[in-house]
Amino acid sequence: MQQRNRLEPYFENLVFEREDNKMVVNFGPQHPSAHGQLRLILEMDGEQITKAVPDIGYLHRGMEKMGENMIYNEFLPTTDRMDYIAATSNNYAFALAVERLLGIEDKVPRRAKVIRTILLELNRIISHLFWLATHALDVGAMSVFLYCFREREYAMDLMEEYCGARLTHSAVRIGGVPLDLPEGWLDHLNWFLNNLPEQIKLYEGLLTENRIWRMRLEEVGIVPPEMAKSWACSGIMLRGSGIEYDIRKEEPYELYEELDFDIPVSDRCDSYGRYLLYMEEMRQSIRIIRQLITMYKDTGPELMAHAPEYISAPKEDIMTQNYSLMEHFVLVTQGMRPPVGEVYAPTESPKGELGFFIRSEGEPYAYRMKIRAPSFWHTGILQDLLPGHYLADVVTIIGSTNIVFGEIDR
């Protein structure tokens, strides 16, 4: 028997017949420029937007629920799937939150810290290149997309050479890193860093003074400083509005205290200002990695923190010492048990402030894991940002907020 289908076709793309002569346009959720499954319901007066309602949740996988049902080490690879453009920054944010909860933040060996910071900055470059590529493609500059992806490919090769994965790295562990840098990796990194400034100059030559680029970006998506603060914007969305706040500088974690770098700020408040910041941030990341390469040379060989109740001993100890093997067995089968308490650890991911709030009840499973993903608020701001703009600017604004749906819907 044929069964009656109760799904009603309410998702028409256009609704013309309204009394107030306004048109409702359904933008997404399958739109190539929406950077994921973003659905925007736009009320238009002619070409101009009068109301925008972002609709999210199409990629919701319940990561917070999963975090409450997995032991801490088990959950770490899951965090890869949040901001999948720069996976290490998620791994690191999670590892940092757990380390802070355990109180072993200072016990992480220096070499591990150097490697982590290199990876974080490399991920920042990868993420910014990806942003520039897709943003330029959305606005209409096809060739920039190809150039950026070429450079990103080299950076991903470096990640692959280090940890074996290109997108979902899981290259950071709670308490350190699993692997030392392979032989010759720093030379490859150096080659990449020497090559990149020239390429950035090429992108800037293509875009910065480009008439079309400037017309599409200037005075589009203006975020006043009050609005940025009220919407809890972070990262470049915040610094593009003239507020100088970078968690790497203000609340330093890892090795950022010892490193010498600048925080670019722009008070243009528009998409063009944010574009300039992205370009400058890539240069600063190169500068940071160069300093880290010299730091790497005078570090000891340890890679994981020594905290036997929480972290397994090195492999040699597990293979040779009975007690280490027993501890390792308990840590793998039952999981580490952090002390009772809660922690909120903010980090500066390429997208903005990425923080993990963890409430622990002394069990191997977190009692509550709240992931503060920057893109969530950068999408929410669209409902205040879009009205008054033209339909063609929607794509520019979505692009310049640099949202990624893995971390919005989690």
Add this chain to the structure above:
Amino acid sequence: MRPYRPKDNVQKKSYYTDRFWVAPRVPEEPVEDEIFKEDLASVEQTFSIKKAYIQRGQLVIIIDPKDNVEVLRHLKEERGYDVLSEMSAIDYLAKDGEFEIFYQLLAMSKRRRIRVKCRIKENEAIESVECLFRSADWSEREMYDMFGIKVNNHPYLKRILMPEDWVGYPLRKTYPLHGDEAAQWYEVDKIFGKEYREIIGPEQRDPAFVSTKDTCNYARVTHPLPKCADPNSEPEHIEVFNDDAPLVETFDLKKSKIVDKTR
């Protein structure tokens, strides 16, 4: 006899805990930091504070849920905590019959972070702080979506991540990881209606589902049978490597070329 499992918390539990195990605690330090001391004294003047301590470098204040808007307004306007970076709830229904709501605030000028917490009963509502921070708009929607906590005076209190017609609140401890019954039948209920649950049945609902207890079919998961084949018949043996057309060629050093530089 089947072991007893509590219904009010169905999340995963450790399979073994030593009976003498006492979990250590993250120290709750007294408020000695200069800036935090001033902030706390300023809040204490007008509002009643149940408890205040510093945990891992952040000040935690526990307040009365009725004061939440006023305390946050005071912190925002007088003390410079003008960013609400995060807010959500923790489910303590099984233990105390309460939700704990936390507001994570940041003062950029002082580089300080405060966590304001309050507890409400299951059926109580909380006042919205959206009038102070726009970011609370979506956070409170998410909290409502995940815990079912009603928020008074919110401009658009609707589910945000889950579909609007979803049954249950996914982040409650009573909600299982793999979803409850309504979640399993969500598509069937929506497309055909509840009365079709029995007609369709669990096998039709999820044709890809194979129970691990069903040894006959579970063993066939990666060796599917052709359509209409007898389920008891042995699957045909498929020759993957054929000698006539080798898939893998033997490595010949003379024919191959070694590239000196990869990039």
